[in-house]
Every structure is written in structure tokens, then in C-alpha cells.
Amino acid sequence: MKILTANDLATGDVVWWAGDGWSRLLVEAIDTGDKGEEIGKHEEIARHVVAAYVVDGEMTADGPRPAHIKERIRGLGPTVRPDLTLKPEASDLTQWVI
Amino acid sequence: MADFITLRSDEPAQEPVVTLESFGDQSNATAVRIEPGEDARELLPFLGRIALVEVNFPAYTDGRGYSAARILREAGYTGELRAVGDVLVDQISHMRRCGFDSFKPNAPLDDADVEAAFARWPDVYQKTVDDRRPIWAKRHEEA
Amino acid sequence: MYQYDTYDQAMVDARVEEFRDQVKRRLEGKMTEEQFRPLRLMNGLYLQLHAYMLRVAVPYGTLSARQMRMLGHIARKYDKGYGHFTTRQNIQYNWIKLSDAPDILADLASVEMHAIQTSGNCIRNISADQYAGVAADEAADPRPWAELLRQWSSFHPEFTYLPRKFKICVIASPEDRAAMRLHDIGLELVKKDGVVGARVFVGGGMGRTPMVAPEVNPFVTEDELISYVEACLRVYNRYGRRDNKYKARIKILVHELGVEEYRRQVAEEFAHMKTLGLNPPREELARIAEHFADPAYETGLSDDLDRSDPDFALWVDRNVAQHKQAGYAIVNISLKPIGGIPGDASAEQIELMADLAERYSLDELRVTHAQNIVLPYVKKAELYALWQALEANGLGEPNLDLVTDIIACPGLDYCSLANARSIPVAQKIAQRLASNGKDAEIGELKLKISGCINACGHHHAGHIGILGVDRKGTENYQLLLGGSGAEDCSLGTITGPGFDENGIVDAVEKATDLYLAQRTEGERFLDTYRRLGMAPFKEAIYG
Numbered sequence: 039m040k041i042l043t044a045n046d047l048a049t050g051d052v053v054w055w056a057g058d059g060w061s062r063l064l065v066e067a068i069d070t071g072d073k074g075e076e077i078g079k080h081e082e083i084a085r086h087v088v089a090a091y092v093v094d095g096e097m098t099a100d101g102p103r104p105a106h107i108k109e110r111i112r113g114l115g116p117t118v119r120p121d122l123t124l125k126p127e128a129s130d131l132t133q134w135v136i
Numbered sequence: 137m138a139d140f141i142t143l144r145s146d147e148p149a150q151e152p153v154v155t156l157e158s159f160g161d162q163s164n165a166t167a168v169r170i171e172p173g174e175d176a177r178e179l180l181p182f183l184g185r186i187a188l189v190e191v192n193f194p195a196y197t198d199g200r201g202y203s204a205a206r207i208l209r210e211a212g213y214t215g216e217l218r219a220v221g222d223v224l225v226d227q228i229s230h231m232r233r234c235g236f237d238s239f240k241p242n243a244p245l246d247d248a249d250v251e252a253a254f255a256r257w258p259d260v261y262q263k264t265v266d267d268r269r270p271i272w273a274k275r276h277e278e279a
Numbered sequence: 280m281y282q283y284d285t286y287d288q289a290m291v292d293a294r295v296e297e298f299r300d301q302v303k304r305r306l307e308g309k310m311t312e313e314q315f316r317p318l319r320l321m322n323g324l325y326l327q328l329h330a331y332m333l334r335v336a337v338p339y340g341t342l343s344a345r346q347m348r349m350l351g352h353i354a355r356k357y358d359k360g361y362g363h364f365t366t367r368q369n370i371q372y373n374w375i376k377l378s379d380a381p382d383i384l385a386d387l388a389s390v391e392m393h394a395i396q397t398s399g400n401c402i403r404n405i406s407a408d409q410y411a412g413v414a415a416d417e418a419a420d421p422r423p424w425a426e427l428l429r430q431w432s433s434f435h436p437e438f439t440y441l442p443r444k445f446k447i448c449v450i451a452s453p454e455d456r457a458a459m460r461l462h463d464i465g466l467e468l469v470k471k472d473g474v475v476g477a478r479v480f481v482g483g484g485m486g487r488t489p490m491v492a493p494e495v496n497p498f499v500t501e502d503e504l505i506s507y508v509e510a511c512l513r514v515y516n517r518y519g520r521r522d523n524k525y526k527a528r529i530k531i532l533v534h535e536l537g538v539e540e541y542r543r544q545v546a547e548e549f550a551h552m553k554t555l556g557l558n559p560p561r562e563e564l565a566r567i568a569e570h571f572a573d574p575a576y577e578t579g580l581s582d583d584l585d586r587s588d589p590d591f592a593l594w595v596d597r598n599v600a601q602h603k604q605a606g607y608a609i610v611n612i613s614l615k616p617i618g619g620i621p622g623d624a625s626a627e628q629i630e631l632m633a634d635l636a637e638r639y640s641l642d643e644l645r646v647t648h649a650q651n652i653v654l655p656y657v658k659k660a661e662l663y664a665l666w667q668a669l670e671a672n673g674l675g676e677p678n679l680d681l682v683t684d685i686i687a688c689p690g691l692d693y694c695s696l697a698n699a700r701s702i703p704v705a706q707k708i709a710q711r712l713a714s715n716g717k718d719a720e721i722g723e724l725k726l727k728i729s730g731c732i733n734a735c736g737h738h739h740a741g742h743i744g745i746l747g748v749d750r751k752g753t754e755n756y757q758l759l760l761g762g763s764g765a766e767d768c769s770l771g772t773i774t775g776p777g778f779d780e781n782g783i784v785d786a787v788e789k790a791t792d793l794y795l796a797q798r799t800e801g802e803r804f805l806d807t808y809r810r811l812g813m814a815p816f817k818e819a820i821y822g
Binding site: 045047048049050051052081082085088089105106107111112115116117118119122132136 | 306308312325328329330331342359373374375376377378564620691692693695701703713752753754
Binding site: 264 | 282286287289290293296297300301304309314317318400430431433434435437438439440441442512517518521547551556557559562565566590788
């Protein structure tokens, strides 16, 4: 799948394209097919987000999983601060990221 | 919106502008354009007959034009020194400090933003080629 | 320490308003991101992996308690309760909102601080020896020179769009505690016939093409410092490469021209520049220097210590350095607890360090390039009380300059440029070598980790360096040996093929085991490596 990510322009929060807008949760990311770059550009011009880009990924039982570790960490939060990630209770953070 | 800004009291120079390369061969040329990477010092023997030097900024992030301008002013050039190209409001105050006294941006600038930019700095830390006395000079004159 | 006068304050205040206006124009759509990016970078604001990141300048690493307290306040109010001290003596916050940034800069300005030129292709924050003014071995105090350069470089109109970033460092001791020769310009103050001047080194740096700066001028006096440095910069601004970002640092220009030719071009420009009246009068350096005059030290203090508490005695031996004044000590607070995140401090810890500086260190702190904090003016008689307060708050780790005192960049956990994580590797190495007691046995060993080739973690300058790379989408770590950022400056050499995360921890342990087996009396790891060469280490690691 093709996942579109960006940062919210004003807050800097990492966001994922969820079909009808942006979500802060990677789990809500949709497959943007070949439309990702176009949506990203449009959303940048509308000043909703900054630094939009498309990454490869696959749909898993746990939801979308970016192909590269960089976006997996981006989707989760810093692995060295589990308390600040989206899965503060998880014990297998590193496993998920790698 | 302004597509040309001048800080000079005289009329903007209208002469045809030639490249630095052809300037050397045209003894009657009085206006010349410098590109990034060209040596402004090649003009020093001719400063007396030059009415306009345009310094081109193809990208505003290329800062060579700042040195070119300052070198010309340091050598005593008093004609029009015009920044052209990717000239944005957030750089014009620094350009002025390096000796530019007119600006011809690719995209017009908001008049209020221009005014705010020129009025931004209450003082300056360096001596350059504008007439502003640096902070260190003021400190010790007052003492 | 230096205090702003009305001029300095007005300049910083103007900068806050300028950036407030720029942020407003960006959010209103009067500026594209491409136009805005260099402007936000010149105010220290990056866009990182998770959010905007703000890098606040700590000029030459010096802070008052009040300033330190403000850093804690910012961590608490605008961020997630912590900050990260960096290898350029600055502090970074990882979770900043663009819309808050102008207010943060205004808060900083209220305590004479800023984020000016902490990024961008301009002259960055000036760094210096963290023991400036209190070291027993310095020729002069580097701080007044650094402050003079700070003011000169702030908003310099000619040098704001250089080919690439530009870092200046000032030291004044034969012992280099600030990696001076790995800067674009390194200044070492020396005395000649009673006159203080600077040896000028140009063209050092790390990154993908690390170089040790050669000396370009053996002695520049205060009367000509600004015009000389300005000449160095002008030659670079005009002729530094702009066609390739990776070849744009001044080190490449100096290397491609050759130091002789670079020196000649600078001399020619300098001959012109010194006629322009660019140098402040001597009264200006003297005015600045008054701010750095020695405090009113108490005299007649004893140098004796009660060492009956062994944990305290160990901390004194490791983390306390000799002060030039009898009865006083320089205290290093390690931000490297075993298993912790190198350089991170919570808002509570930052505020506690501010309180302790007020109580025990004449109101002053320093940030070191090794990501630790220094209290420069502690009475020996008060060391025990200070240590107890640090120890109770996770700040008493007795590991200065040990293998667990690791420099690490934020790596892929935070940084959008990184290829691999740095922090987990640092944590695992520290845990391994602390749990089996080898850290104490090994003694001084500077281990430095970068998560990519940009080398923010100074891996080239580590006795042991680690470089994280991306190998087909997985994290991989290369090992380097033999670097040093000190007066015996050298660049590390890669041992061979890289390792995964556990593999690199094993490799470090094998290298240190070989050292323990082979060292002679008094040899540090680096000395043994230099004596034996790479071969036996390679054998131990890969054999």
C-alpha cells in the first residue's frame, strides 16, 4: 500500500492521510494508491500540513505497517521513551519497530 | 505591491544592462549585471563610468551577491546597486547593509512588509558599507 | 558572566518580533515553506521526525541559574517535560509547536537568551572551553573573545547565506576540551611577549569528509581579530562550493585550494579589510571582559576533603576537576546515567541544577560538548552536600570520561536525517560495561555515536566511534577506532564490516578486552591503540 504522511503545519504533529482528512494515528492511514503525492501537494498548498511524502507499506493484522523503520518509528514515537509513544503499555516496542 | 523599490533620490538608471563578460569589450556601456560566481573586482577599474550594477540572485539562498555588493561599495562605487531576481522581503534589510540601494524582485513585495523590514533593526553589530554606526562604536562614544 | 545592555536586549527583542511576523506570514500563506525554511532554521526551528524541534543557543556554553531555570520552564510549558543538551553546548526541545515558537523566543529573551543562528547556513553559536575562567592552565579567558564574536556574527549581513553552516570555537588552554580543531574556525588564545592573540585554525569539521583544521595564522591580536575572521569568511562566501551540499563546507575549500593558497587569499583580503575600520576599539573587549572578571573568591579555604564516604570519594575522583583557586573545585554533573539517554534532562532536573548553581556555584553553569553540565565555582567544603543533592535526583553518576560517558546524537528515535538509532546502542553499551565492572577498569575512553554520516555524535573523534548506517532498510553499525577531539586530535579508522545492534555491543567489549590485556602502565585505550595499530584489534573483533 502507499501511505501518505506529513506534519501538521502549526503544531508539527505527525499525521497520516485517513481518506477524509488527516489522523494522528498510523492505524487510520489508508492506501492512497497513486493519488498520494497529489493529495500531499494540495494539502500543503492549503496550509494544513508541511513536508508531505508517500511511503510504501503493507496492511497487517495490526494495521498499516510502513516498509521502512524510519516511518515505523515516526508512527510510533521514540523507542527510547515508551511513555511518549502511541503504545506506552506495550512491552515489545522494539520488536514492532524492527 | 511593489515590483521596484529604490532608496535613491535620483531616477533609476535605464541604460541597457550588459553581462560582465561583454562589459569589458564595450567601452560605452554604463550598466552591467553580475552573476553569482563572477568577480565584482573586475569592475573596479571602471567604477567612474558605471551608473548601474545589477547583482543577480537566481536563488535567494546564494549569498555571493552580498559580498559582490559590499566589495563595490568598499571600493567607492556610488552609482545604483540593484538586487534583482529571487529578492524576498526577509533579505532586503541585509542587502541594504551590504550596499544595495534598489531592488527588482521577481515577485512584487508587499509595501508594508518592505517598510517593516527596513525598520526592523534598532541597531547593528557590524560596521559595513551603510552609514550605520555599529553598537560597539556607540557604546564607546557615549562613555 | 556577560549581561546584556540595552543594545543587546533591543537586538534580541527585535529578532523575536521579526520571527513572530515571519511565522504569521507563513501561517497566513504569504510565504511558501521553501521561503520560510531558512528563516525558521536561523531561529533554531527544525522539522524533525516527530515534530518541530527548537535548538536554543547557550553562547559558549555559559548559563546563569535564572537562564537554566527558564530552560526548565520551557521544557515544562511548551514541550513534554525534558530537553536534550547537545554537542555544540546548546539545548534542544523535541516537541515544539510552530505557533508557540515566537512566545518561546520571547520567554528566552526575557532572560537574555535566544535561538539566533543555531541552524542555517550562517555563523552558528560560538562554542568554547567549558572550564573557561576557572581552568588552571589557560593563557587568557576565552569568553570575552567568544562574546565579541557572538555579537559580530549576529545578523551579519554578508554572511547569512553562506555555502554551508559555519562553526567557530575558542579555547585558551593547551588541553583542548572543546574539539577546537574540528571546527570551521578554531581559535586558540596564546600569549606572546605578554600579549594575548589567537592562533587561527581553519577548515576542520566532521560530517562525511572529516578533517582536522590546519593552522592558517599563528597570531592574530585583538586589534585585528574581526577583520581577519571577516577575511576568512569572505573568501569562503565567494569561493566555497555551492554546487554540491556535501562539498560546501570551508574544509573542502581549504583542502581543494591547499592551505598555502587559502592563506594567501585570506591575507590579500585581510590587507584590504583592515583598512575599513571593522574592528571594535580595545575598550570594547575590555568592557566585555569586565563581565567575566573573577568573582570575589573567599581566601584561606581548605583543600581538605572528608573522603570517608566511598561513593562520594569515587565521584570526587571521577567528576571533580581542579580549580585555579585554592579551596574551590569544578564539578561535572554527568547527564549519562547508566541506561539513560545521553544529554537528556527532565524539567525537574534542569530546575534542580539551577537551584544548585545558585546555592553552590555563584549562580553559574556550563554546558559541555560531551553533553554534561559543569558547576564552575564550588567550594570544596560544600562538595559533599552538593553531591548528596545530585545523587538523590539521578544526577550523581560518577562516570566522567569513562566508556559509559557516551556522546550520542538523537539518532533515528528523533532525527529525520538519521539512518539508525544511536540512543539504544549507547544504553546497551553502558549497561553491558557497567554491569560487569569493566567501565571502572578501563578508565578514560571516549565513546561517541552518530546515527548518520553527518556526525553530530562526533564518531570520527571517539577513541571508539560508532556510525549508524542504513543497510537495506535495517540498522547497521560501523566501528571506528583511534579518533580524538582533544589536543592530540585525530580521526578514527573504520575497523571493517558493520554489525547489528547486539553485534556492535559485543565488538566494543572485544576491543576493550584487548586493551585491558595489552595495556602498559598508564596507557589509555587510545594510547594502546596508537601503539599497537589496527591489526590486533581487528583480529580480536572479527577473528
